[in-house]
Every structure is written in structure tokens, then in C-alpha cells.
Amino acid sequence: MPHHQLPPLNALRIFEVTARAASFTEAAKELHLTHGAVSRQIQLLEEALGQPLFRKDGQRMVATAHAKAFAREISAAFDHIGDASRRYGKLATHKVVRVNAPATFAMRWLIPQLADFQARHPQTEVRVSTAFSNEPMLKGSFDVAIRRSPGDQSQLEVTPLFTEFMTVIASPALLAQQPCKKPADLASAALLSTESRPGDWEAWLDAAGCAELRPMQNLRFDHFFVTLQAVVDGMGYGIGTFPTLSSDEASGRIRRPFGQVEVKGSTYYALVPLDADKPRHLREFQQWLIERAADAHWPPPAAPRRTAAKPAAQKATKRAGHR
Numbered sequence: 001m002p003h004h005q006l007p008p009l010n011a012l013r014i015f016e017v018t019a020r021a022a023s024f025t026e027a028a029k030e031l032h033l034t035h036g037a038v039s040r041q042i043q044l045l046e047e048a049l050g051q052p053l054f055r056k057d058g059q060r061m062v063a064t065a066h067a068k069a070f071a072r073e074i075s076a077a078f079d080h081i082g083d084a085s086r087r088y089g090k091l092a093t094h095k096v097v098r099v100n101a102p103a104t105f106a107m108r109w110l111i112p113q114l115a116d117f118q119a120r121h122p123q124t125e126v127r128v129s130t131a132f133s134n135e136p137m138l139k140g141s142f143d144v145a146i147r148r149s150p151g152d153q154s155q156l157e158v159t160p161l162f163t164e165f166m167t168v169i170a171s172p173a174l175l176a177q178q179p180c181k182k183p184a185d186l187a188s189a190a191l192l193s194t195e196s197r198p199g200d201w202e203a204w205l206d207a208a209g210c211a212e213l214r215p216m217q218n219l220r221f222d223h224f225f226v227t228l229q230a231v232v233d234g235m236g237y238g239i240g241t242f243p244t245l246s247s248d249e250a251s252g253r254i255r256r257p258f259g260q261v262e263v264k265g266s267t268y269y270a271l272v273p274l275d276a277d278k279p280r281h282l283r284e285f286q287q288w289l290i291e292r293a294a295d296a297h298w299p300p301p302a303a304p305r306r307t308a309a310k311p312a313a314q315k316a317t318k319r320a321g322h323r
Contacts, residue, residue, distance in 0.1 A: 008048060013078070014031060014041040014042065018054075020071065051066070084141075095124040096125045096126075097127070099126060099128050099144045102146065103130040103223065104224045105146055107225060108245055108247060109246075109296070111128060114128075145272075147268070147271060148266040149269070156273060157273075159270040159271075160267055161293035162294075163267040164266055165263065166204060166240065166262065167204065167258060168257055169239070170231060170234075171232055171253070172254075173234045177234075180257055183261065189217075189237050190217040190219055190235060192230050196223055200263075204239055204261065240254060240256070272286065
């Protein structure tokens with residue numbers, strides 16, 4: 001189908017209702033049309049697409065598997081059009097901010113903070129969608145995107161939020177059963193790592209002066225939120241990022257046994273398209289986000305800490321003293 005040449009939109013609307021209702025008769029009732037009118041529109045759409053969307057099953061017409069998948073995408077598209085109409089319509093009163101962020105950032109830092117924004121701006125709804133951290137491309141519809149890399153800044157308003165620091169994390173239960181008093185003790189432990197965050201353990205062990213350490217067991221997971229759950233469940237020691245995991249530490253889910261050794265991590269940025277409409281409620285959210293990020297500090301530990309920049313080739317720069 002040529003670019004921008006769409007199937008008949010009225011037929012698409014009737015098809016979406018019919019597929020959802022799973023019945024021509026029920027769809028006709030919902031749309032206040034005759035059964036024949038629904039059937040003609042479905043036939044028109046099938047001709048435009050070049051394949052059938054429904055098959056006869058006894059006395060009923062049942063959507064094919066292909067049609068059900070198509071209907072889900074059409075339904076999401078109509079939802080997006082309806083949302084845009086409410087947000088940009090002249091009489092629109094519904095205030096919505098759509099935020100797209102990496103899954104761990106959204107779950108562990110942003111969402112726990114949103115109650116504060118809601119208390120300040122109860123008329124504004126914040127909708128959060130997630131992306132995997134190894135997907136830097138900006139996809140889908142959003143008002144604000146959070147990423148570790150600002151990407152092509154020529155089309156974006158870029159605001160740095162905070163820079164993470166990485167250190168070892170473990171569950172209180174594991175620390176009680178298998179305490180590690182010094183970094184070298186990790187040789188007898190299980191180390192949990194993440195495929196989407198390669199080099200984290202190597203960078204931290206180098207900063208701790210244990211670059212040659214080989215653990216008793218090394219378990220690898222595909223995404224960090226899975227690794228974090230394994231840490232919470234006591235499966236082993238992991239590398240955690242702060243202040244992103246501050247709420248988990250405050251709730252007692254995790255602890256930092258070697259908080260005196262840190263490795264500098266990634267910087268998060270808030271990205272807003274330059275050509276996007278920026279109503280007052282969006283600006284209020286941006287300002288709130290900046291304020292909360294400014295409060296997201298790294299608490300100083302009791303003992304002096306060593307910090308190091310994350311190395312490009314498994315090396316870290318060490319420095320002593322309080323930050």
C-alpha cells in the first residue's frame with residue numbers, strides 16, 4: 001500500500017468494533033447500524049487489504065488470527081488519535097503528560113516519586129511507558145523521554161537530571177547468612193550480572209582493587225530489573241545504581257555492604273522535542289522532575305569512599321576521600 005494511502009477510515013472503525021464485539025450483530029447494535037451495513041463495510045475493508053478478515057463458523061462470522069492482531073493495532077491507533085484530539089482540541093481540559101523512560105528508572109525511581117507530583121498537581125495525569133535501556137532510539141508518542149544518552153540534540157530540548165554511582169548491593173537476608181567483610185570475600189559468593197549492562201562488575205572490582213577476582217558462581221540475566229529481583233531474593237550479590245535504587249534501600253529491600261567503593265555510572269537526561277506543544281502542565285512536570293533530580297543525592301557513607309569513572313577498557317581511575 002503506497003505511503004499515506006489508508007484503507008477506508010469508516011470501514012476501519014466498524015471493523016475495530018466488530019472484532020472487539022466478536023459479532024456482526026453486536027457490532028451493529030453498538031454502532032446503531034444494520035447487520036448488512038456492517039457486513040458491507042467489512043467487505044470493503046477486505047477488498048482494500050486484499051485478504052479476508054472473518055471466516056464463517058456455524059451461524060457466526062469469526063475474526064481470523066490475522067484480523068485479531070490487526071484489530072489490536074487499529075484499536076491502539078484510535079486510542080492515540082482520541083488522546084491527541086483531547087490534548088490538542090480547542091476545548092480540551094484533560095491534562096496529560098506522557099513519559100517514556102527505561103524500565104528500571106521508571107519502576108525504581110520515577111514511579112515512587114509520582115505521588116509527590118500528584119499531590120502538587122492533582123489535575124494532571126502522568127502516563128508512564130517503558131523502554132529497555134539498550135534501546136536508545138526514541139519510539140512512540142511521548143511528551144518527555146528519559147534516556148542515558150541525549151541522542152541527536154538538534155531536535156531536542158535536553159536537560160541533565162543526575163549521574164548514577166554504582167556499588168555492590170545485596171539483600172539483608174543474604175548479608176546475614178553469608179556476610180562479606182571485604183571486597184576480596186566476594187570470591188566465595190555468587191555474583192549477579194546483567195547482559196544489558198556489560199562491564200559493571202569489572203569496573204567495580206577494579207576500583208576495589210580486586211580486578212583479578214573470580215567468583216564462586218556468576219549468574220547472568222538479560223535486564224537489570226530481573227537482576228535486581230534476584231538480588232532481593234538473596235540469590236547473590238549485584239551491582240546497583242544510586243540514586244535510582246534509593247527507594248529500595250530506604251525500604252530495606254537491599255543494602256550496600258561496600259558503600260565506600262563507588263564507580264561513576266551513566267547520566268540521565270530529560271528530552272523534550274523542540275517542535276512539540278509545551279502547555280503549562282508539561283512545564284510544571286519538567287520543573288518538578290528537575291527539582292526531584294536535584295534532591296537525588298548520593299548519601300555519604302560512614303567510611304571514606306573511593307570513586308572511579310566507568311572505564312572504556314575495564315580500567316577505573318581511583319580517588320580517595322569524601323565526595
